[in-house]
Amino acid sequence: MAEFRNEFSWSFTRHKTFEECRRRYYHTYYGYWGGWSPDAPDRARLTYRLKNMTRTALWSGDVVHRLIERILGDLRNRELNTLTRYQKQARDILNREWMQSVEKKWQWKPKHNVNLFEHYYGTEIAPEDRAAIRDRIYACLANFMNSTLFGRLADLRPEAWKSVEKLDRFKVGEVPVFVKIDCAVLGDPGLRIYDWKTGKEVDETTTQLGCYALFAFQEWRVPIEKQTLISFYLGLDRAVEHVPTPSELIDTKDFILGSVGRMAEALDSSIQKNEAREENFPMTERRAICRRCSFREICFGTREWTPEIENWKP
Numbered sequence: 393m394a395e396f397r398n399e400f401s402w403s404f405t406r407h408k409t410f411e412e413c414r415r416r417y418y419h420t421y422y423g424y425w426g427g428w429s430p431d432a433p434d435r436a437r438l439t440y441r442l443k444n445m446t447r448t449a450l451w452s453g454d455v456v457h458r459l460i461e462r463i464l465g466d467l468r469n470r471e472l473n474t475l476t477r478y479q480k481q482a483r484d485i486l487n488r489e490w491m492q493s494v495e496k497k498w499q500w501k502p503k504h505n506v507n508l509f510e511h512y513y514g515t516e517i518a519p520e521d522r523a524a525i526r527d528r529i530y531a532c533l534a535n536f537m538n539s540t541l542f543g544r545l546a547d548l549r550p551e552a553w554k555s556v557e558k559l560d561r562f563k564v565g566e567v568p569v570f571v572k573i574d575c576a577v578l579g580d581p582g583l584r585i586y587d588w589k590t591g592k593e594v595d596e597t598t599t600q601l602g603c604y605a606l607f608a609f610q611e612w613r614v615p616i617e618k619q620t621l622i623s624f625y626l627g628l629d630r631a632v633e634h635v636p637t638p639s640e641l642i643d644t645k646d647f648i649l650g651s652v653g654r655m656a657e658a659l660d661s662s663i664q665k666n667e668a669r670e671e672n673f674p675m676t677e678r679r680a681i682c683r684r685c686s687f688r689e690i691c692f693g694t695r696e697w698t699p700e701i702e703n704w705k706p
C-alpha cells in the first residue's frame with residue numbers, strides 16, 4: 393500500500409493562513425498530522441480537534457454553500473423545491489449541528505461533528521444572535537433563488553454545467569494547487585465562474601478568482617477573454633462581474649509562486665519532503681487575531697482569555 397504522506401500543496405486559504413499567523417499555519421498544515429488516530433500523541437489529537445473547529449460566521453456561510461449546492465443539484469435534475477422547503481432544510485441542519493456542538497459529539501469524530509468556537513471557548517451566543525444567523529441564511533437563500541442569475545442557471549442545457557463545489561487540483565510550476573469553484577457553467581458568450589459570498593465585499597476576492605481563472609485556462613483550456621468571474625454577495629443581493637485579462641493571469645501565477653517560495657523557506661527540507669518544525673513558525677504578536685483563533689488552547693495552555701494573555705509577548 394502506498395505511504396500516506398503529508399504532501400505540500402498550495403491553496404488561497406493556505407496562503408491567507410500563512411500570512412496571518414505562521415504558528416497557526418504550522419498547526420493547520422503540520423501539527424495536526426496523524427491526530428485523527430486514537431493512538432496519536434495528545435498534542436496532535438488536540439491540534440486535530442482544534443483544526444476542525446469552526447466559528448458561527450464560517451459555519452453559517454458553509455450551510456449556505458451546502459444548500460446552494462443542493463438547490464443546483466435539484467435544478468439540474470428537474471427536482472427543484474420551493475424556497476420555503478430549502479429554508480426549512482437549512483433550519484434542520486442548523487439545529488442538528490448546533491446540538492452536535494452542544495453535546496460535544498466532536499470528541500469522538502472531530503471531522504464529522506460541528507464544534508463551534510463560541511461553545512468551546514465559552515463565548516455566549518444570545519438567542520437573538522442565533523435567530524439572526526438563521527435569518528441571514530434565509531435571506532441569502534431567498535436572494536439567490538429570486539436572482540436574475542438563478543434564472544439564467546435555470547435555463548441552461550445539461551451539458552452547460554461544468555463544475556459545482558468540486559475540489560480540483562492543478563499544477564503551477566511543480567506545485568499542486570487546489571481550487572474549489574462554487575459553480576462554473578458554459579454559456580453565451582463563454583465560461584461563467586460564480587463565487588457565492590456570504591460576507592462583505594473584500595479586495596482579496598480578485599486574487600481568489602484569479603486562481604479559478606488560471607485553473608480554467610490551464611485545465612479546461614478556456615481562453616481568458618472568454619471567461620467571466622462573478623462574485624455574488626448573497627446577503628447584499630449584489631453580483632460583481634469581472635472579465636480577467638492576460639496580465640492578471642500572469643500576476644496570479646507570480647502571486648502563487650511567490651507565496652509558495654515564502655512557505656518553502658520556512659521548511660526544514662525540500663518541498664518534496666515537506667518537513668517542518670514548530671519553532672520555525674513564530675506566533676503572531678497581534679492578540680486580536682489570537683482572540684479569534686481556534687488554536688488558543690495550544691498556544692496559551694488554557695481556554696480562558698485573561699488580561700495576562702492579552703498583554704503577553706512571545
Ligand code: SF4
Binds near residue numbers: 419
Ligand atoms: S493563538 Fe495566536 S499565535 Fe496561536 S496560532 Fe492562533 S493566532 Fe497564532
